[in-house]
Amino acid sequence: MPQRIKHILFLEPKSSHLHVYSDAYIPRIGCLVLATIMRNLGYGVRVMLEEVEDIDTNEFGEADLICISSLTSTAPGSYQYADFIRNVYPDKTIVMGGTHPTFVPDEALQHCDFVVRGEGEEALVELVRCLESGADYRGIANLSWVEDGQAVHNPERPKAEDLDVLPIPDFTLVPRGKMDIMSIQTQRGCPWDCSFCTVTKLNGHKLRGHSVERVLDMLEAYTKIPDFNYLFFADDIFNVPVDRTMAIMQGMIDRRLVIPWAAQMRHEISKQPALMKKMREAGCDRVMVGFESIDETALELYGKKETAHDVERAIDAIHGHGIDLHAMFIAGADSDHPETIKTQFEFAKKKDLATSQCMILTYLPGSEDTIRYDLQGGEYLSHDWSHYDGHHANHPVPNMTRYELVNTVMEGMKGMYAPHRILYKLGSAAYNALKFNKREATRQLRNGLLRLNGYSILQRWFKEHKEYLADLRAENVSLAPDRYKRVLLAVSNVDVSRVLHTFLDEMNIRVEEYSEEKLSALKDSDLVVMAGEMVDDVRARFQNLHIFPVHDKNTRMDRTLTQLGILFTENVDKVREAIAAVHFQPAQGKTATAGLTN
Ligand code: B12
C-alpha cells in the first residue's frame, strides 16, 4: 500500500557511557549525506544528533519515516528510540543503518521495519520510492526486512565507485549546539585488514575516492559556513594514495582553503616527509594514528603490518614536522599482560604525545577477530552493546582478569592526563607567550586544554564506572573464599608443574604432590590443582572435591595463575608479583620457565 512520505527524520543516538570522545563533537557523515540526498529530492528532512542536542521525542510524530543510524556502542540507545516510536507512533516506518545493523541485521530487525546494510545512499532512495508508490521493495539490494516471521536479506550491491555522484553534504542541516568541527570524507575503504577493525568489512579494501577537484569544492562549501573553525578528515587512512593527498594539499593552498585540520593516518607517513611538509602548509595541526601497540606479538596478532620500530619512527617524524599527534593504542591482545600495557603507557609518556587513547580490545560484530572467535565458540562475558566502546572488557583475555585489564588501562589513561602533565603543557604555553612565540604558545595551550579535558573525562568515567569496577573486582573476590590451606598438585607436564610450584611458593601456599590416598582423605580446606584432562575421571570417583583445572601447556599461564592466585587473596598486586617472580626467574634460578613463554 502506498505511504505518504513528506518528512524524513534522521536520528543518530549517542552512546550511553562516557568515552574518550564524549566532549569532541564530530558528526559521522552518514546521516548528513543521506539527509542531503533526500532534501535535494524534495523531502523535508531533520537531522538529530543526540551528541549535541537533547532529543525531543515529540518531533518523531512529525516525521513519516524515521531513519536511525547506529554503531555498536550506540545500539541499545538506537533500539530504545525505535521501540519507543513503535509503541507511541505505530504507523511510522523505521529504517536502521550503519555499522552495527549492517553486521547484525536480524537483531536490528526486532526493533525496526527495514535495515539497510552497508552503503545506504542508493538503497534508501529506492526504498522511499517503493514505499511511496506501493511498489515491491523486495528487489532492493542491501535491504533486509522480516517476512512471515523470517528475516530476509537481499544481496549486497557493488560498492559505489564514483563518489562524486553524491551531493556535497549540507552541514547547515546539522544541529550546531556545541559542534564546531566539520567532518569531510574524501574516500572510502582501506587496503589493510587489521583483525579488530570493521572498516574493510563495511567499505571494502579498494580505496574509492572523490576526485581531488570535488574534495576542494566540498572544502570550499564547508569553509563558507560560519563558526566552524576546525576540519576533520573522516577518511580511515588519509595519507594514501600519497599523490592524491599531496594534490589535495596543494589544492587547499592554491585555493586558499587553509584552515586547521586533523586526519587519521598510518605510520607510513614517516616515509612521506614531503607530504608532511605540505600538510603543515595546508593547515594540518594534528594527526591521529592507530599504532595499537608497541609489542611485536600483539602487532602481529592484530595483523597490523607494522613493527614497534615503525611506531617510534612515525612519532619522531610527525613531531619533527611540528605536527601534534593523537596516538591510538589497544590493550587486551592474547599476548598482553599488565606489564605490556604499562610499558605502552610509559612509552607514550616518554614520547610526550600531545594526547593519546588506549582502548580495550573489543570484538565488534563484523570484525575478523569476531568471526574467528565465534567460529572457535569463544566465550563472551557481556553482550551489553553499550559496553562495546573500548572502555569495557567483554570477553576473557588469556593473561589477566577483567578487572586487571580495565583497571590497568583506565589507570594508565589517568596517568597520561595527570595534572602535572597538563601543567607542563600550560607552563610551556606561558613560556612561549613570554618569548612572543605565538604559534607555539597557542599550540601548547591547546594541548594543555585537551589534556585537561582528558583529565575531566577520566574523573567522570571513574565516577560513572565505580560500580562496574567494583563488580569486576567482585568477580575475583567471589572466587576467593579464603578457605584453602593446602594445595594438592596433580599436573604431569613437568614445565607446567614447575611454574605452578614456583608460583604457589611465592604465594606462601603449602603444596603437596597428589596421590590417590591423599585424594580420598581430602579436607574442605584443600584445593586440588589438576590437569584439565584428569578432572572428569577424578570427579567421577570423588564427589565434592574442590578442583581447579589447569588447561595450559605451553603458554605464559598468566591468566591461570591469576585465577588461581585470587582464590587465596584478593590482593591482585600480590598475585601479579608472584607471576612476575615466575617469569623473571634467572636462568639458573630455582625453577625454569623455558618453553612456557610465548
Ligand atoms: C568519524 C568517526 C568517529 C568520530 C565521530 C563519531 C560519531 N559521531 O559517532 C569520533 C572520532 C568521535 C569517533 C569515535 C568513536 N568511534 Co568512530 N569512526 C569514525 C569514522 C572514521 C568515520 C565515520 C563516518 O563519517 N563515515 C562515513 C559515512 C558515510 O559512513 P557511515 O557512517 O558508515 O554511513 C554509511 C552507511 O553505514 C549507511 N548508514 C549509516 N547510517 C545509516 C542509517 C540509515 C537509516 C541508513 C539507511 C543507512 C545508514 O549509509 C551511509 C552512507 O553510505 C568511522 C569509520 C568509517 N569509515 O566509517 C569510525 C567508526 C564508526 N568508529 C568506530 C568506533 C568503534 C568508535 C568508538 C566507539 C571507539 C573509537 N574508535 O575510539 C568511538 C565512540 C563513538 C560514539 N559515538 O560513541 C567504529 C564503529 C564500529 C562499530 N561496530 O561500532 C568505526 C566503523 C571504525 C572502526 N575501526 O571499525 N568515530
Ligand code: SF4
Ligand atoms: S585499523 Fe585502520 S589500517 Fe587497519 S583496517 Fe582499520 S582502517 Fe585500515
